[in-house]
Amino acid sequence: MIRLTGKGITKRYGATRALDGLDLDITSGSIIGIAGPNGAGKSTLMRMLAGEEKADSGEIVLQRPDGPVADVWQRVAVVHQEPHIWPNMTVEQNLAVGREGHWFGRIAVDPAAAEAVLTRLGIAAFAHYELADLSLAVQQRVEIARAMLSDADVYLFDEPNSALTEQESEALFTTMGELARDGRIVLLITHRLNDFVRSCDRVLVLRDGRISAEINGAEISETAIAAHLTASHAGDRKPDETRAAPRAASGQAGSPVWRLARCADRLDAFRDISIDLMPGRIIALSGVEGSGARELAQAIGAFRPMCEADRKSLTPRGRTSVSYLAASRRHTVFHNMSVGENLAARLGLGALGGRSRLLDPGRLEAIAREGVARYRVKTGSTSHPITSLSGGNQQKVALGASMEENTDIIVIEEPTRGVDISSKADIYELLRDFAARGRSVVVFCTEVQEIFDVADEVVVLSRGRIVGRIDMAEIADIPTLGDRLAHYESLPESSPALPAGERLPAFA
Amino acid sequence: AGITVPDGAKSRTMPWGEFKLAPRIVKKLEAGETANIVVGIEGTGLPIQGAEMRIGTKKGCETANKSLSAECRMVGPVNPDTAKQLSELETLLNSGQVDCLALQPPLPNQFTNIINKYADAGIPVFTLNIDAPKAKRFAFYALNEVQAGKINGETTARLIKEKGIKVNQIAMGSGAPDQPWAQARMEGFMEGYKSVFPDAKFFNDVKSGIPTGKNFTTQEVLNSVTPFLTANPDVTLFFHTDQGIEGVGNVIRNLKLNGKVFASGFNVSGAILDSIGEGNTLVTIDQGFDNQAQAPVEQCAQFLAKGETPADPMQFLRPIVITQAGGANELTVDAGRERLKAAR
Amino acid sequence: MTQSALALLGQQKVLNSLRTLGLALAIVLIAVIVQSQRSAFLSPENMLTLVRSMVALGMVAFAQMLVILLGEIDLSVGAVYGLAGTVTATLWLGGGSLPFTTPLLVALAAGLGIALLTGLLNGFLTVRAGLPSFITTLGMLNVADGLSLLISNATTFTPAYNEPLPPAWELSFFHGLGGALMAYDIPVETLWLVGAFILFWILRHRTVFGFRLMAMGGNAEAARVARLPLKKYKYVVFVLSALMAGLAGILDFSYVGSVGPTQSSSLSFQVIAAVVIGGASLNGGRGTIVGTLLGVILLALLNNGLALLGVSSFVQLLFIGLVTIGAVWLDLVSQKLIRSAGQRSVRSGTGAVA
Amino acid sequence: MTQSALALLGQQKVLNSLRTLGLALAIVLIAVIVQSQRSAFLSPENMLTLVRSMVALGMVAFAQMLVILLGEIDLSVGAVYGLAGTVTATLWLGGGSLPFTTPLLVALAAGLGIALLTGLLNGFLTVRAGLPSFITTLGMLNVADGLSLLISNATTFTPAYNEPLPPAWELSFFHGLGGALMAYDIPVETLWLVGAFILFWILRHRTVFGFRLMAMGGNAEAARVARLPLKKYKYVVFVLSALMAGLAGILDFSYVGSVGPTQSSSLSFQVIAAVVIGGASLNGGRGTIVGTLLGVILLALLNNGLALLGVSSFVQLLFIGLVTIGAVWLDLVSQKLIRSAGQRSVRSGTGAVA
Numbered sequence A: 001m002i003r004l005t006g007k008g009i010t011k012r013y014g015a016t017r018a019l020d021g022l023d024l025d026i027t028s029g030s031i032i033g034i035a036g037p038n039g040a041g042k043s044t045l046m047r048m049l050a051g052e053e054k055a056d057s058g059e060i061v062l063q064r065p066d067g068p069v070a071d072v073w074q075r076v077a078v079v080h081q082e083p084h085i086w087p088n089m090t091v092e093q094n095l096a097v098g099r100e101g102h103w104f105g106r107i108a109v110d111p112a113a114a115e116a117v118l119t120r121l122g123i124a125a126f127a128h129y130e131l132a133d134l135s136l137a138v139q140q141r142v143e144i145a146r147a148m149l150s151d152a153d154v155y156l157f158d159e160p161n162s163a164l165t166e167q168e169s170e171a172l173f174t175t176m177g178e179l180a181r182d183g184r185i186v187l188l189i190t191h192r193l194n195d196f197v198r199s200c201d202r203v204l205v206l207r208d209g210r211i212s213a214e215i216n217g218a219e220i221s222e223t224a225i226a227a228h229l230t231a232s233h234a235g236d237r238k239p240d241e242t243r244a245a246p247r248a249a250s251g252q253a254g255s256p257v258w259r260l261a262r263c264a265d266r267l268d269a270f271r272d273i274s275i276d277l278m279p280g281r282i283i284a285l286s287g288v289e290g291s292g293a294r295e296l297a298q299a300i301g302a303f304r305p306m307c308e309a310d311r312k313s314l315t316p317r318g319r320t321s322v323s324y325l326a327a328s329r330r331h332t333v334f335h336n337m338s339v340g341e342n343l344a345a346r347l348g349l350g351a352l353g354g355r356s357r358l359l360d361p362g363r364l365e366a367i368a369r370e371g372v373a374r375y376r377v378k379t380g381s382t383s384h385p386i387t388s389l390s391g392g393n394q395q396k397v398a399l400g401a402s403m404e405e406n407t408d409i410i411v412i413e414e415p416t417r418g419v420d421i422s423s424k425a426d427i428y429e430l431l432r433d434f435a436a437r438g439r440s441v442v443v444f445c446t447e448v449q450e451i452f453d454v455a456d457e458v459v460v461l462s463r464g465r466i467v468g469r470i471d472m473a474e475i476a477d478i479p480t481l482g483d484r485l486a487h488y489e490s491l492p493e494s495s496p497a498l499p500a501g502e503r504l505p506a507f508a
Numbered sequence B: 001a002g003i004t005v006p007d008g009a010k011s012r013t014m015p016w017g018e019f020k021l022a023p024r025i026v027k028k029l030e031a032g033e034t035a036n037i038v039v040g041i042e043g044t045g046l047p048i049q050g051a052e053m054r055i056g057t058k059k060g061c062e063t064a065n066k067s068l069s070a071e072c073r074m075v076g077p078v079n080p081d082t083a084k085q086l087s088e089l090e091t092l093l094n095s096g097q098v099d100c101l102a103l104q105p106p107l108p109n110q111f112t113n114i115i116n117k118y119a120d121a122g123i124p125v126f127t128l129n130i131d132a133p134k135a136k137r138f139a140f141y142a143l144n145e146v147q148a149g150k151i152n153g154e155t156t157a158r159l160i161k162e163k164g165i166k167v168n169q170i171a172m173g174s175g176a177p178d179q180p181w182a183q184a185r186m187e188g189f190m191e192g193y194k195s196v197f198p199d200a201k202f203f204n205d206v207k208s209g210i211p212t213g214k215n216f217t218t219q220e221v222l223n224s225v226t227p228f229l230t231a232n233p234d235v236t237l238f239f240h241t242d243q244g245i246e247g248v249g250n251v252i253r254n255l256k257l258n259g260k261v262f263a264s265g266f267n268v269s270g271a272i273l274d275s276i277g278e279g280n281t282l283v284t285i286d287q288g289f290d291n292q293a294q295a296p297v298e299q300c301a302q303f304l305a306k307g308e309t310p311a312d313p314m315q316f317l318r319p320i321v322i323t324q325a326g327g328a329n330e331l332t333v334d335a336g337r338e339r340l341k342a343a344r
Numbered sequence C, D: 001m002t003q004s005a006l007a008l009l010g011q012q013k014v015l016n017s018l019r020t021l022g023l024a025l026a027i028v029l030i031a032v033i034v035q036s037q038r039s040a041f042l043s044p045e046n047m048l049t050l051v052r053s054m055v056a057l058g059m060v061a062f063a064q065m066l067v068i069l070l071g072e073i074d075l076s077v078g079a080v081y082g083l084a085g086t087v088t089a090t091l092w093l094g095g096g097s098l099p100f101t102t103p104l105l106v107a108l109a110a111g112l113g114i115a116l117l118t119g120l121l122n123g124f125l126t127v128r129a130g131l132p133s134f135i136t137t138l139g140m141l142n143v144a145d146g147l148s149l150l151i152s153n154a155t156t157f158t159p160a161y162n163e164p165l166p167p168a169w170e171l172s173f174f175h176g177l178g179g180a181l182m183a184y185d186i187p188v189e190t191l192w193l194v195g196a197f198i199l200f201w202i203l204r205h206r207t208v209f210g211f212r213l214m215a216m217g218g219n220a221e222a223a224r225v226a227r228l229p230l231k232k233y234k235y236v237v238f239v240l241s242a243l244m245a246g247l248a249g250i251l252d253f254s255y256v257g258s259v260g261p262t263q264s265s266s267l268s269f270q271v272i273a274a275v276v277i278g279g280a281s282l283n284g285g286r287g288t289i290v291g292t293l294l295g296v297i298l299l300a301l302l303n304n305g306l307a308l309l310g311v312s313s314f315v316q317l318l319f320i321g322l323v324t325i326g327a328v329w330l331d332l333v334s335q336k337l338i339r340s341a342g343q344r345s346v347r348s349g350t351g352a353v354a
């Protein structure tokens, strides 16, 4: 049995206490969950355990059956919240970095092991593709593969499945379970509470840099964890109330904001797509990696070329405006700018300019303050660098920036990626408000819960075509939705289907 | 309809050994084909120098064409670049594109090997402006830098004496104070000046010339000489070894030091001549870059057509001295302007 | 320092504005050393000389900073500087390889026009063809140099002694552009520097343009997602950079009174050095106009100081190298010190409260 | 092309290896044009001249590529190239500003030693002090130039005519380093180029060192987290770069037969241009040795071809600029074509199955 203990771990960034004398005692055997609101210090804890940064004070001990380990970090493998990968290298090369083997010759990891891991994660077909060309979902799986390939005692997973679908997550948890049963310590951080319920025997709740509660065995349920997470926000909704009731308004009359008729992708990721983007409606696109759903979202967001049936290229016409938010923070956050500047980055002179048509710093500051309050960004000040925020808070800023644009259509990939549950409810509400003003919202998400909570209508894609449409007014609970989605995705096509991974790479 | 190549050109005993004109060239000339005379210089885009040498090459070519059919080309990097100049010379040699070479190496003796390669391949080589005395070259055409500096020093001192100007300290500057030619000019200037005023006080010596910008542009001179003269009010005579004298004249005018500080130097331009007219600049020496290129081109034709080459390899050209009033062996400002115009 | 001043230091905004303090410190230090050796340093004449010597470098550097802020680079400025002057001179005065001359105003327009064209071409090749701007502008540097030499035939032009002499009003107008002296013998050229500083400061810090440049330079990919007009802005910065280079070339021509073939790469090099010394990052997304100005001052001051001190040219090179490294180092160190002082104060502040 | 060949193109591996095809194409194109005009182009003598002219550029560029791969830059190579030669010459031959001389071997060691030292200093200032390498190496460029002038006193050294003449074995040994001719008149120097190519190719593509350089250049933060030895590697590449520059300087000294103060910045510029033309990215993480070689060949070929064609030096500049841009453009276009052909084939492949 392996035991990992931490005593009084403290880490400060400027005025922020990210970890405040945290004590930890965990043993191998099962997956241990760590829950906590955004900015609680979860990722910081991971960094300390992995030795990526030094704690200000405190002590971390890893006890193996044969004695304590000298350099703890050497026995720790991490899956980071934002993938730490090398975009200029192929998937195969990415796996090899840091464990190149012999000094001389062709560099590669043990091909059999690599092949096995990649196949298991469904990305074997991409082995020779450069990561820059691949989507966040693939990049995240490469990060997972890197951890899987290392022989460690402690495995840390920081929101590993925030861009994975239900089935893909399921497969990941199976693997993690195997690791745990094999006698390793496995830690899981996630904001999808359901993940804790299905895979953990023990959940630690982290708040304000300390472990504030612990839930064990049968007590673990979504409500129980949520209760701990939202304990101090008395006025907050319970998660089961997240799903607001605007469905009544759905199906409103009116002309579509934009009508897609038999559209296709230039690179053939999808074809034959007809959708009406109605004002006031939130449409969720769903589909596994390679189904074309993500690409369709990008195309509606005018980020990817799309053409009509006659191969003419297509962009929203007339006065219709679109704003698009990508899934990866690498594509949404301006890391050289402050929180406030990021919130204003997409705005034009109309919003930022003073009377002299020059940039008005006061105006910018006001917008920033408003944004920080509206999107519940946990930050010391609007002038802090965005990179000093926790993952979830960065997401709120990015989301805020694109919503502040006030376009006719907003397209968002993984709207609440990494956002804690209490903020999720706020974000759904904001999206709904947005739609209510006669605008149209399109989301691409991989989480069934999220689709259930946010969508008015679901469009399911498989192999580049629409295979099903679900009107959410007919759906009563999450399992029903899950079944419907699984049903559409497994529909046989006229010809034998290829495994998902064999399809075209999803060029980002 | 070619010429008969004289035996004196076909083979010749030089101080450094036997020279045999390449049979290729002989055949060519006797068949009446055009001889390729190549002038390879250090920098075709250098201010003054590049333009004047091009004019000299053209003039020389006209004379050359009186004795044989010749085509003259100026080659070289735009700005000094030893490696590029060398590989260009090698390329031209290999492809048999040169029948006579007039070469300005970037530094004394630097291109000894390549000159020897040309000579061994039967191609006559003359140097100009900068010499390679150890190499198998026929002759060298240039100012005698020390002598030109000396004449400048003597003339300057004479004018100072005549006008009763009081000189406290003399500074010497250059765009390239590290280069042998610049140091030679300073050496000559000191010698010439001291022959009149043995007790003259010099701010710096030959090895520590004041740098005024390595690109020889007036902008740089303004930025360096202005603070220098401001900081050293004792310096009342500034000798500049090159084009920078134009900038020194500007500085004296800008700082309103007319009648207090004087300059002497090298080269001509409208501005330099005007400064002499105003009396701020006492003496300038027109190096005659055009002559330096013209002479070896003409000599190439002389050799190929008549087998003649100068007995003394050091062919020093007469420095052209320009002063306000002119004098024996000196040009007046107006005569200088005429020359400048003609050079266009 | 008092507790409250220290607490102030903890604020990000204050920290950001102190970014180039170390550089300013280095400049003051050098000035003090030079002044202690040569009292003429602080004389009005020398200060004028110093400022005047910054004109071309500064004007071109401000625009270059925007290019670098966007994550690109413009190596061609030195050549464009030369080309604009040469084209103006050849057209106006004749004597180059063009068979005709034009009035001054046309020549000036042509000089700026060819600069504009180079900027547009730089933009086109970088944006449309997708070439790295290092290659685009390196190529353009050679092309512009070649053109300038071809057009002028490597001649040196001096309007005041030209044959035929241009009309008097043209001469005085041209002289008035940069060379003429105003009250206290201040050359007109310095006004252009001041004007350029104000203009570019506003452009960088008080317009949406500058704000977006920063965003685009920091993360081009995110800028694309946010649909910021990246391509258009690239065109604009390249055009601005080329125009400023052309303008500076013409102004220097006016001030110096003559123009000839120049060594173009050295100006480009100096300009980029000034921008980087001023704290801009060659990766884009970071850079201020004040920083750039400090970089320009440092370089000009070094040249001026070393000339005042009468240091030999070999030793000058040594000094320039060492001081450049030293100044940027000092800047880094002082930034670190300020930052940690700020953090300490914040922490002790919170400690007191807790 | 047949279906299977197209399918092959679809494979990422093949695509990656075709990366510099367009550049090779441009080179062949230029060669064909020059040859059609001047039959002497392909003569053995001219080929030897061509290859010889690539030696210094190539050796220095290979090492520079590693620096750039890591996302840094080394501007000081030109100055180190000059410094190593000058130090060797001054120590060996005397006549500079040093009051003593040493035997050749000591002088050679000192020449390489001072190159090593510059590399270490570049590494130190970049790694320890955290200065941008642009500043570090720009400063070092000036320092090395100044030192070189100070030590040599700007003298030109010619071993064969030195006073006193060095021992015969020293002269022939030194000549043998780079200048001596082997069979078919091939200069020894070219062997060094071949050796450097092989060495650096292995280093870049067949060792953990090269692999990790690529990783570190692609994402330094991820490399830090993966605990790759970033700092050590930075030292190594700067040292390698300086050493190769020093070595090239000494070899060229041997080949040319003399050495004097040179304009150093032009070599640095050319070297970086060759690396970038060869497809390396100045942001790091991308670059190959074969690409760099092609970049070097392109530049050398251009000089050689234009000299052969007898183009005037002003027009040469124009051509160099245009061809540089054109070649890189061709490279980009051909990459895109190959890529989309590959994608089409993959798609039609899947289409057939579906």
Ligand SMILES: Nc1ncnc2c1ncn2[C@@H]1O[C@H](COP(=O)(O)OP(=O)(O)OP(=O)(O)O)[C@@H](O)[C@H]1O
Residues within 6 Å of the ligand: A013, A014, A016, A017, A018, A036, A037, A038, A039, A040, A041, A042, A043, A044, A045, A081, A378, A379, A387, A388, A389, A390, A391, A392, A393, A418, A420
């Ligand atoms: N590099 C940094 N500089 C300054 N502050 C930081 C830095 N990294 C983290 N912090 C701060 O530390 C706190 C904890 O951040 P951390 O990333 O650990 O949160 P988290 O629990 O992972 O949140 P999330 O669920 O949003 O990912 C936050 O307040 C954050 O702003």
Ligand SMILES: Nc1ncnc2c1ncn2[C@@H]1O[C@H](COP(=O)(O)OP(=O)(O)OP(=O)(O)O)[C@@H](O)[C@H]1O
Residues within 6 Å of the ligand: A302, A303, A315, A316, A320, A321, A322, C227, C228, C229, C230, C231, C232
């Ligand atoms: N308001 C908008 N709403 C929807 N689509 C838009 C909008 N503005 C631009 N687009 C589309 O987004 C894509 C990128 O637009 P943008 O004008 O920002 O590009 P650009 O960088 O200026 O490039 P270029 O003008 O050269 O195409 C284009 O396909 C454009 O048609």
Ligand SMILES: [Mg+2]
Residues within 6 Å of the ligand: A042, A043, A044, A081, A390, A391, A392
């Ligand atoms: Mg986190």
Ligand SMILES: [Mg+2]
Residues within 6 Å of the ligand: C229, C232
């Ligand atoms: Mg546009």
